Amino acid sequence: xxxxxxxxVTIVDGYVDEPAHFGVPPYISTYPRxxxxxxxxxxxPESSITYHTIDELREDTHLWRDVEDADLMVYVGxxxxxxxxxxxxxxEPDEVRKLAWTADGTSIIGGPVRFGVGEANEGASETARDDxxxxxxxxxxxxAAVYDLVESGLEGFNDRYRDIEEETRWARAGAFVVEQHPNxxxxxxxxxxxxxxxxxxxxxxxxxxxxxxxxxxxxxVVDEVxxxxxxxxxxxxxxxxxxxLAYGGxxxxxxxxxxxxLYGGIREVAPDLETLHLDNMNPITVVKWPDKAREGxxxxxxxxxxxxxAAFGLESADPEVMSDNNLNVTADxxxxxxxxxxxxxxxxxxxxxxxxxxxxxxxARRLPKLLPGINLVHGLKGERRETFEHNKRFLQRVYxxxxxxxxxxxxxxxxxxxxxxxxxxxxxxxxxxxLFKQYKQEVRETIDNPMLQRVAPPGTILPDVHLEYxxxxxxxxxxxxxxxxxxxxxxxxxxxxxxxVAITDHGYRSVTGVPYPLDINxxxxxxxxxxxxxxxxxxxxxxxxxxxETESEVGADLRQFITARSPEQAD
Numbered sequence: 001x002x003x004x005x006x007x008x009v010t011i012v013d014g015y016v017d018e019p020a021h022f023g024v025p026p027y028i029s030t031y032p033r034x035x036x037x038x039x040x041x042x043x044x045p046e047s048s049i050t051y052h053t054i055d056e057l058r059e060d061t062h063l064w065r066d067v068e069d070a071d072l073m074v075y076v077g078x079x080x081x082x083x084x085x086x087x088x089x090x091x092e093p094d095e096v097r098k099l100a101w102t103a104d105g106t107s108i109i110g111g112p113v114r115f116g117v118g119e120a121n122e123g124a125s126e127t128a129r130d131d132x133x134x135x136x137x138x139x140x141x142x143x144a145a146v147y148d149l150v151e152s153g154l155e156g157f158n159d160r161y162r163d164i165e166e167e168t169r170w171a172r173a174g175a176f177v178v179e180q181h182p183n184x185x186x187x188x189x190x191x192x193x194x195x196x197x198x199x200x201x202x203x204x205x206x207x208x209x210x211x212x213x214x215x216x217x218x219x220x221v222v223d224e225v226x227x228x229x230x231x232x233x234x235x236x237x238x239x240x241x242x243x244x245l246a247y248g249g250x251x252x253x254x255x256x257x258x259x260x261x262l263y264g265g266i267r268e269v270a271p272d273l274e275t276l277h278l279d280n281m282n283p284i285t286v287v288k289w290p291d292k293a294r295e296g297x298x299x300x301x302x303x304x305x306x307x308x309x310a311a312f313g314l315e316s317a318d319p320e321v322m323s324d325n326n327l328n329v330t331a332d333x334x335x336x337x338x339x340x341x342x343x344x345x346x347x348x349x350x351x352x353x354x355x356x357x358x359x360x361x362x363x364a365r366r367l368p369k370l371l372p373g374i375n376l377v378h379g380l381k382g383e384r385r386e387t388f389e390h391n392k393r394f395l396q397r398v399y400x401x402x403x404x405x406x407x408x409x410x411x412x413x414x415x416x417x418x419x420x421x422x423x424x425x426x427x428x429x430x431x432x433x434x435l436f437k438q439y440k441q442e443v444r445e446t447i448d449n450p451m452l453q454r455v456a457p458p459g460t461i462l463p464d465v466h467l468e469y470x471x472x473x474x475x476x477x478x479x480x481x482x483x484x485x486x487x488x489x490x491x492x493x494x495x496x497x498x499x500x501v502a503i504t505d506h507g508y509r510s511v512t513g514v515p516y517p518l519d520i521n522x523x524x525x526x527x528x529x530x531x532x533x534x535x536x537x538x539x540x541x542x543x544x545x546x547x548x549e550t551e552s553e554v555g556a557d558l559r560q561f562i563t564a565r566s567p568e569q570a571d
Contacts, residue, residue, distance in 0.1 A: 110142025
């Protein structure tokens with residue numbers, strides 16, 4: 001019998017991305033945290049548990065020794081939705097197999113990888129449950145499997161799902177592992193689970209495989225936030241649920257009282273948190289129970305931080321695709337839900353709540369508190385050329401009616417065994433590949449760019465932008481949160497820093513900005529030229545005329561972007 005107190009365990013995070021679960025940095029998913037907590041609960045000392053991300057293993061080959069020498073190696077990973085990532089690169093199948101081959105001890109793999117593995121982490125792909133050469137595959141909860149495996153002396157386990165009591169214990173006990181994440185503490189956002197499972201059965205989605213919604217009580221979630229906050233975490237995302245509005249209810253109707261206890265409790269135990277965002281909100285919930293939904297959305301907007309996004313799974317505005325794939329909301333219903341969220345939560349800090357949605361010249365200079373985002377999936381059963389036109393008309397209607405969307409997510413389906421799309425596979429997506437590319441570009445030009453200008457006009461302030469990488473002589477960074485804007489700044493600035501930014505211009509899904517406030521006496525020509533109304537010629541004149549004692553010396557039109565520090569600090 002293997003004594004848990006003598007075990008040396010390595011957890012490798014290959015990252016996850018599910019319909020209701022982010023885990024690619026700067027996010028850390030629940031899986032490695034809960035697995036660590038299960039190990040501790042089973043008797044393994046915290047000091048004997050090592051956590052590494054797949055990116056750490058790529059960057060430092062010496063860390064593979066921890067994989068090789070561990071008595072137990074736990075791998076968590078798997079992508080069931082495709083995405084493009086800046087903060088990390090999800091593990092590829094060959095890398096996962098290398099982990100299994102390297103481990104001399106017992107190895108177990110779990111997470112959404114159990115649903116299948118494709119040749120690449122991308123859309124328009126099919127998956128299979130390939131053998132990745134691990135000793136054990138957890139076909140239910142990997143944390144429950146790890147607990148039972150240790151309890152059995154590494155002999156085996158029966159696949160099962162953990163219960164709420166176990167989740168509450170393991171969530172608190174595993175909070176320590178965040179301190180081993182390379183992004184800790186400043187650039188790490190913890191994905192929080194409020195529920196999993198879904199009452200609806202859309203053809204392509206893996207979330208219904210978890211069954212009907214199973215809600216954690218507010219006290220359990222708040223206790224986990226408390227434990228993570230004690231470990232230095234200041235950024236949280238309530239993303240692990242199919243529908244935040246249905247939290248604590250019957251799985252479909254909103255429960256404002258449960259949301260009040262959840263959000264109020266989080267704010268009480270983590271009063272200094274810097275980010276509190278969410279992800280999924282089902283538009284059908286908003287339109288079926290509009291009064292309760294309005295109350296729930298109002299509670300969220302009272303407690304969250306600006307720039308929050310409620311992702312709406314419209315999936316397709318084509319009624320035929322909706323019918324063929326068991327989608328639960330029509331385009332008209334989704335439009336009404338978009339309107340309600342705008343009216344209740346589309347105000348900006350410092351702005352007027354009663355006149356939401358706030359935008360235009362008189363709007364406050366911050367991102368709105370909470371806006372809807374639209375998810376569109378292509379390659380579904382019944383898709384035709386007209387499908388693309390239906391989607392474009394829906395998006396144009398939202399814009400023309402003076403409403404705001406934080407982002408439009410357009411992707412191609414991934415077909416997983418166990419979903420209704422398994423038989424159709426990726427054939428339709430592949431057949432429509434060229435049509436999809438043309439349509440996506442058109443949406444970026446006609447909807448994304450003007451919508452972004454409405455949501456984040458020039459002069460909008462983005463606090464705490466983390467500088468991540470250099471490209472083409474620019475520095476790019478993001479805030480922490482749900483679907484944060486990618487911000488490009490002129491020049492190559494020191495990475496890893498956090499600065500406030502004022503937006504100056506817009507791309508399709510990203511913005512250009514300058515440090516805020518921009519010091520007129522030390523700003524570069526490139527930074528000055530980026531400011532609206534300046535350009536290179538005027539920027540040159542400004543530089544020649546330095547130093548300045550007050551902002552007004554360079555024109556009132558620039559006051560929202562600049563400051564004039566002491567002339568002694570000038571170039």
